[in-house]
Amino acid sequence: MTATETPAATTVLGSRLLRKEDPALLTGEGRYVDDLVVPGALWLGLVRSTVAHARVSVDVGPALDAPGVVAAFTGDDLLDAWAAPLPCAWPVTEDMKAPEHRPVAAGTACYVGDIVAVVVAESRAAARDAVEAVLVDYDELPAVVDLEEAAEDRVLVHEDLGTNRSYTWELTPDADAVERAFAEAAHTVSERYVQQRLIPAAMEPRGVVVVPAPHGGEYTVYSSTQIPHILKVMLAATTGVPEHKIRVIAPAVGGGFGSKLNVYAEEVLALALARKLGRPVRWTEERSEAAVATIQGRGQIQHIELAADAAGKVTAVRVRLLADLGAYLQLVTPGIPLLGAFLYHGVYDIPAYSFSCTGVFTTKTPTDAYRGAGRPEATYAIERAMDALAVEVGVDPAEIRRRNFIPTDAFPYSSAPGLVFDSGDYEPALARALEMVGYEELRAEQARRRESGSTAHLGVGISFYVEMCGLAPSRVLASLNFGAGGWEAATVRVLPTGMVQVVTGTSPHGQGHETSWSMIVADRLGVDPDHVEVLHSDTDVSPHGLDTYGSRSLAVGGTAVWHACEKVVAKARTIAAHQLEVAEEDLEFSGGQFQVRGSPDRAMPIQAVAFQAFLAHDLPEGMEPGLSAQVVWDPPNFTFPFGAHIAVVEVDEETGRVQLLRYVAVDDCGNQVNPLIVEGQVHGGILQGVAQALWEEAAYDGDGNLRSATLADYLVPSAAEAPSYELDHTVTPSPTNPMGVKGVGEAGTIGAAPAVMNAIVDALSPLGVTDIDMPASPHRVWSAIRAAKEAQQ
Amino acid sequence: MIPAKFDYVRAGSAAEAIAALGEHGDEAKLLAGGHSLLPLMKLRLATPAVLVDVGRLDDLRYIRDAGDQIAIGALTRHHDLETSDLLAEQCPMLRHVAHLVGDPQVRHRGTIGGSLAHADPASDLPAAVLALGGTLVARGPDGEREIAATEFFTGFLESALAGDELLTEIRVPKVPGAGWSYQKFNRRAQDWAIVGVAAVRNGTTGVALVNMGTTPLRATAVEEALAGGASAAEAAERADEGTEPTADLNASEEYRRHLARVLTRRALEEAGA
């Protein structure tokens, strides 16, 4: 695919169409897993370790005596239920060390929340009571909580592995160049940043229902998942139930943020026990259960060094990461830090590059994908470090960025770590954001306040991100040893009455695919978007697909829909030409009509063509009846959206409280199918990124207990905390796909945390503060101010 | 999420509620708005065998002019307080404090009686009633008695109420035109205070502290200093005297003490002390 100009604008593409999904969701008609009525279903209750690391002996006997209890199993009881352990699909290196991960731990529990027994009961309440009746004897082992200590291997999480270090993954294309750059640098900065662990806290907790067919042998699995297709394959692999006997349906799914891009113990347990007991089995996660039982995000310690010349032009970046994997490897745990591995130079043209990441086991909940997955971490490190460099060189943070931007004429840009950035035009986005925020006036106001000795410190923080979206070209995934491809499938069917069905392999859980896909079809086929139905998230209805994560759905799945439409139009054109008795070249297709050029009265709407295709009375020789097409699209490259975010904060020196006064974002996700949906993604994304900067932290004590297991302690922001977003965008279409789209699901989250933290550090720089760990709680900010003041005395 | 098994009794009157408490003894708990009790039950930190629901005793839901006091029925919702015209005129601080409790859902369910009876040192209304020098009315099998707010909070989540007593009314003085301030320091709008300070200047100045110990507290050292002629800033320096704040995810003990001093100064300044 070569450069594409903006597709011929129709009224629908680019319009702010209200989301089709919303009326049902807003009126409570959405059916989530827990809403499903399944007569006769048994409930699972999971007995979870209350100790981070212990040899356990479990007696389920007392639970069996409890009312309503049907069965109870220890890990040992279920050893023969598994054809394979829980899957990790991303062995990032040849020698990666992976502990065996059984759905129910047998012998040793390795984190608080690790399942040590399972009870099955006639009701949810009975299951919950029975969980309390199970006797677990803990023979405590030392917990391994601190990431740097874990890397030293003094205490092992898994004795049999002999080390806590699962892997070290390196990417240094030219080590000598990096050495040289640092040796010759006029300026260097060396920073250490901590990415705290985050709890994804999707509005809907996880849940699963497995219904065996009345006559056995087949299973319908309803799961609150982002990945019904991948889950089906993995359920077959772990339980040994043949894949063609499993149907996975993701009903309405209330958010995932990556946390439902996984294969969980509860899902495979529900299937295994439905098979064993011959009855439907279900489970719905409790909120504080979710805090330990669902994967967590981030969890890294980052060392980043920059070398620069006298003018502040960066010549090399060197990054060393420690990544907290948690106790086990979930579906893509080890690969998450590596999704950022290529982006530590950010939007800057940095010729020498060195990256290395060591993944380390700890006795905590496993980590895995969380909105942005690797890219927020990378953006945070480079954007914080660029601010540090600006201070070192003595230039404005906006100016240091301008001096280093990849120039617009360099696209497609081959980056030092080996990617090809499809398109970009960074200066205008930054200029627009600075203009919107009134940068010069803010700096003047800041200077005035500083002069007056005010204790209400004003700070302005810039972050400029680029992300890699549209996961992913299958060949690239192969080079990363990822256990799947990156293609996506779509089928477009024009039904006999002219209504259109789209079958997509993506699996929306809040993103609005039904609306966006309808708009693409409406644009291509010239039909009313309300005449399009999008079918998804059911492996029987949509047998081919790779689901929804990594801002891939539009750029890959939407493009598949686009191509399927093109195929439909091509076939329809042949039929129309045949019936109108003209050559295909003489037909013009627009507004849903095949029009004979120069003869305004000779035309055929696509709906009529569909009916003719259905009748099959008069089709061209050898043509198959029906008007439908299937396309599987494997993208040639990633897409590279970008944007400039600016946060304005006020920090109260006396209390350490940070107030986010303003938030400006200028994002560029290429062409926008529906700006309303784009804005929704940006709003939520920004707040999630701000939340990492100011509020959220999965805080563990030294014994490996999660201290923030409820939503009173884990501070997910509400509408009251949200800033008034001041948004704009630029449009730099992607040449990677025909619509020129890029993806925007993670952008806000990626841009926001560094913008806010840069603003806080900027505010407090006169006091000597150079870094604060996230979240910048009042207590932490106050402590940092105090420490800086003491150091200056 | 799933509480342990319990029985449920709906009281049709205060007398029925008191009788039910007498019958079930320690096993029973009153249920008002449920917004403190039910979360504890769902986490199985509280496992009462019987819940006696007083939530529908609408005759205990009122805000009345009672001479030089305002009388508030124990079952009055936070939302009733935050929208009360009478409070706006006669005791605006209480109205303001009610508005800062939790979120709209919490304010529509939670009751002032439940909030005081729960005696959570982190709650807002107890400190407000303390600073105002309010009085609580308890009804038991032997009739009614009055308890000064200063005598009411006896320990962590413990009050002077007997097991078979129902809190029926809260009385606060009318303080039209008095200077006041409520400083609630938290990280999200819906959260409990990390530290809070209530100050009312009505002749003398009443100051109460939120989350600075096991109970809601009067800042007696501050009150004494002010009575002795100290400036707001001087008096505020003594805000943490005699307190025993705890450490948690949001604050160390030291930071809480610091906040108490800063917030007290701000409260006193705002109240015009």
Ligand SMILES: Cc1cc2nc3c(=O)[nH]c(=O)nc-3n(C[C@H](O)[C@H](O)[C@H](O)COP(=O)(O)OP(=O)(O)OC[C@H]3O[C@@H](n4cnc5c(N)ncnc54)[C@H](O)[C@@H]3O)c2cc1C
């Ligand atoms: C998300 C959330 C946020 C919150 N935020 C805040 C906040 O910011 N500030 C704040 O102050 N509070 C907050 N709360 C607590 C809220 O104000 C509660 O409503 C209040 O503390 C208790 O009132 P209730 O009517 O719900 O009592 P219940 O939960 O019904 O009862 C609490 C206790 O008091 C007893 N009780 C209730 N009524 C009586 C009575 N009349 N006589 C004797 N005993 C009685 C009960 O037996 C129980 O032990 C929050 C609650 C939630 C769920």
